[in-house]
Amino acid sequence: MILGLGNPILSDDGVGNRVAQELEAKLAQRQDVTVVESSLSGLSLIDLLAGYDKAIIVDAIQTAEGNVGQIYRLTSDAFNNTRHVSSPHDVNFATALELGNKLGIAMPKQIVIYAIEVDDVSTFGEEFTPKVKEAIPECVKTIIKELNGNHHA
């Protein structure tokens, strides 16, 4: 599964959704890949990811030192800080994954996250800031290469 996450009406926050939309168009002929875009998080991710062998998740990220437009390839270990809640009314990504595994739900054996460093996640809008917009086709190309087995760690 390719899962694009984000809020499509909060400017750069929707970059995961846009990447998923573009991948869906390019991968329409592939029977072995399902592309989904969603605004869900926490426990709801268990429902989305269940039953797939591998998942590629695409989302926006903001880091202390990153450059806007930078694309990171991460694994789920990168989010394995504490299992405390990070939002007052949901569990975090690591907790949701571990819960799914613990409950014997068929969670993906491999999860890769493509995170794009973004600038503006607080302005209502459906457009991206320039460097984020430029990163979208690059991210799409990289994910297709990964699907074709051409990823180099």
Place this chain on the structure above:
Amino acid sequence: MASCKATDAVYHVELPPAGKKLRELFYCSHMVHSHIACFYALAAPDFVMGPTSDPAQRNILGVISKVGLQVGGEVIKHRAYAQSIQAAIAGKATHPVGGVPGGMSKPITEEQRKDFEEKAKSCVEFSKFSLKLFNDVVLSNKDYLNIITGNVYTMKSYYMGLVDSKNKVNFYEGEVRVVDPDGKEVVKFKPSQYLEYIAEHTEPWTYLKFPFLKKVGWKGFTEGKDSGVYRVSPLARLNAADGMATPLAQAEYEKMYKTLGGKPVHATLVFHWARLVELLYASERLLELCQDKEITDPKVRTVPTAIPDEGVGIVEAPRGTLIHHYQTDKNGIVTKVNLIVATAHNYPAMQMSIKKAAQGLIKKGTAASEGLLNMVEMAFRAYDPCMACATHTLPGQMPLEIVIYDSKGEVKERLSRNLVGSN
């Protein structure tokens, strides 16, 4: 749903009966999954694992390890049931797209109705189980009961909630009822009248405003009858109403108040118990609506014909009363919006609850610890707050700091977690 109702009011359109019922069915599903997640992910860890237990265990994973994997499976299953009902009716569970001015975009089929009915029956059983779990794990533990009913987590305020024509809790429609700290009704108003009864105070140190009861007035961060501070929430709804509209939930409502010595209850941690009573009500009401003869009627919308101008929509969100107020031009383009979300209504009370918990828990000779931070945080989390909704920011973690001063005002100790850019 508040947006849908505000838009109905803007267009001065009445829904057909099936449209109203379908919206309420959808909305009860929403309450089911939200209340399940809130209880099991956010509240249960404190009581099942213990409020001062290791944070690595004090989460839904710890709860599952203690109560059993099967319970975890049931949590996920029933959340998925409720969300699947929402998605079938309105396209998506989160950011649904099925609401239109005057009703819903499409009816449901008999096949869907049957599917929803089976899921609703299962939700009723799971709700009953959840209340039993709460009774066995929390209420039967004297220490936990003392924490819940203790003065540290108690605050006397007014309470607000939507009620039907018989003053029973209703999430989707009705009038807004306010009771005082003694439980006496002080006002009941229609959504369009909200500005006559609610005003907002501001402070320079926060973006979020502090709603208060206009006729009582803003008296600062104080509790009691003379203060205009009020609360919304599952407990507020139960305090403001005369009962629940479904039989099993009504029995649990009566049991709750009997256990706690009558109405109203001011103990903030009882929000979690009230949430489970509401989970049962939402499930029962969901089932009732699934079995209603009109629910598959194809007429689910009245197309508006009036010139749009202004309207207010109020629903009970999982966290409390939610107000949407729109003004539009004659083409229906929005020109002004006012939203008062549950977290905003509760903002004054949250400040006071946190302060009271900190002052009540930190005594001379008490070591400051992570467990202490958590017990203070419990006063905040009981409100199931969404600061992101209230202020449109999401820091990505839950920053918390406790500063302990001596009698001369000098900092003796500072305990903090997840602060960004702190000194």
